[in-house]
Amino acid sequence: MELYENKSSKHNDSITYCLDSIFTNDQVDYRLYGNLPISTFGILINLINIIIFSHADMRRSLVNLFLLAISISDLLLLIFNFFFLLFPLIALFSNSFILYDTYPLILRYSYPLARIAQTCGVYLTLSVSVHRYLGVCHPFQAKRWITGKPVKYAIFGSVIFSFVINATTWLELTVVQCYSNEYHRFSRHIQLTELQMDYTYGIVMKVITYTLVMFIFPFLILIIVNTRIIVALKHSTNMRALNASGKSLLPKTITSPRNNQNKMAIILNSSSTTTGSQFSSTNTNSLRPIVTRAPKSISNLQSAARDSSVTMMLLAIVAMFLTCNGLAFCNNIIEILIFVDKIDNSENESAFEKSVEIANILVSLNSSTSIFIYLIFSSKYRTIVKEYLGLQNVDKAYSGTLSAATITVRHTFDYPFLMHDRISSRGYLSKSTKSRLSTTLRFPISSKHI
Template sequence: MDDSVDIYEQAALNMSIPDGCDVNRVVYASIKQLISHDIIDPSSVGFQNCEPLCGICYHGSKEWDYIRFNIIVIGIILPIVGVFGIVGNAISAFVYSRPEMRCSTNLYLFSLACSDTGVVLTGIFLFSLETFRPFSLTVARISGQLSAIVYPMGMIAQTCSVYFTVCAGVDCFVQVCLPEKVRRAFSRKETVHFLATCVVIFSVLYNVPHFFEGFVIDCYHQELGGMSKEVCPATLRYNEMYQSIYYKYMYAIFLAVGPLFTLIILNTLIIGFSVFGSSASNMDDTMSLILVVLLFICCNTIALVINIFESYLSETLGSKINYIVDLSNFLVVFNSSFNIIIYIKYSRPFADTLFSYFCNRKPITDNDGPGPPMLITEKPSRSKKCKETLSRLLVASQPEVLI
């Protein structure tokens, strides 16, 4: 082990810097550090005048089959789904912020729509923009300059989505299964604001390490003929202890397995209480809930496997892992864009409120005399309403993958 370390350090020391260049530049020291930790191959380092050539850290696939797949799925379909998701989340946030829709669960759904918008926006930037990076110097510069910042911000939005989902699921469980005194305490405005604030603070603190996983270097792009920027991984990203603790165990506990099993348990309890408790449930609602849970599990499984077994899969599948990563990234945006369809289909109050504001559909009233009309919305039973909410929630979040 010591011999191999010495070899890499010697290779870094022997890196040839062109004559007349300032050997004390930060970029040279960074490259030497990456070589000494066997993160980049010293043979891949070249220079144009005094600038390193692009491609030191970014290695796009040269396989035409994959390039075509990536352009179609990530470059074309993903932005279309993402734009739909941005509009849908904006509409969802608007509807759930209306006075007639305000309750503890819907406040969490409002927050979820906001965080999902962040997931979609950062997903389009990180994934779709990356697709066209080899073809445009402007895109390469923008992507290289901002990716190191946008990625942590996307992870913050993703973590918020996961935990707003969990909060809303817990709220549904409380409203369906627990006594009135507990329901009132949990539905207080102060409680909702406190939990929402905790989610945001936790999401920021949990993702702080991502801000230190990469750095940007200036480089010369030979194929496009101009100066560009490239993101290189910091040595922290390849630290074995960091990978094991942060990307395997903490990721599984806080972003994948933990929230997933929490939602499954809550889902099971709500269905059980609806079936065997004081409130009867509709079989169609139960079936839709089960199908939504299965969709959530499928979407999360791919990202979970990639993040936990990243090194093993990279060695085993080689370049084929790019197809799986693209599919997982697409599911990130799809999952954060699909909610409004579920809201409209399975939530009568949401659909009525939506159409009353956007389609000028007059609300049904029970006031034939003078005075302001009172909005009448068909309200399902508490268990059914919350069960519908949880079924919509379970597809709302998906851990993001970026390799």
């Protein structure tokens, strides 16, 4: 974020005149045609996010509490940035003295509030990344450490820290009286305070504190934590694939052809009333895993897929955050070098000014595009959106076909020994026996496992 310089002039010792033009053409273009539409869109999007994450089904997840807090901080950042960056332009081009006289007061208070919201968003993103890191890389410890209270403490701690670290920003701007040549009357103007222009204060707050708190520390932690998450996720995926390839639904006790024939003979030589009991008593060890293992396997796969989706969603959020804030970090380094007189900015002032405006647009973009990540990776988010839009019946039209296909696939993999090459249905089974066997082996499948 940029500050407004002391752009007022004194024609004599008693009267201070307001400058009519305090923005360059590049600043006007970037803010009106770049930042304004993105900020307007982002405000609407974050209102939607807050409504969705406030839903009772979404509040059950601790991750969603973080995402709700991030949506609130993004909304506040966009609102305060609007009054800090865009409202002064609107006031100056409106030809309204009321807006012209009011915008310095609004800017005076929107600047520190925007800084607080930005800091809060950074550390909420950091908190949710650490939260996911513990869940992925230290799952057993996370069950004891990560509960509702620590998550709420992390959220409130981020808010309090943001207010404390930006406490001095309230003293960096002031509103002074000046005479407007355009309106031919006294008005007000914004300018920097002596504290903000103090060299020692600039070294401590800009060079050290702001750079460490807003860039070095969070960027470093986010990169380390999310790299560990990616490595753990890749390792988990490889292990799951290896486990799935080596696992068989058929127990070793029934892999022998002779064993299969003996058990099939028991079924074929028994009456229909005793087939089920004899089969279960002689094949207890082989049949029972078939009934219980399939739903458990499907449930585990669903849970793993859901956890993987949440992890990928948070990785996408962090990647978007780092990408959109990277230019602001580079601008901060350049600004530090200019401040300590290490480089001369007089020749490249226009280029640096454009870079600052582009960085502001990227910050607004980061706060405005999270809905696309949620829609891609969160099935529950999509479900609630469909519910609010009245589109929940669209999926139900295909549920019958999908359920039938799922049942067919499950029956195919639940009973693979019926497909064994050594047991021919033509040699052993008559039509009536096939029907009796099919009835005996068909088990009800709960819809919640499908």
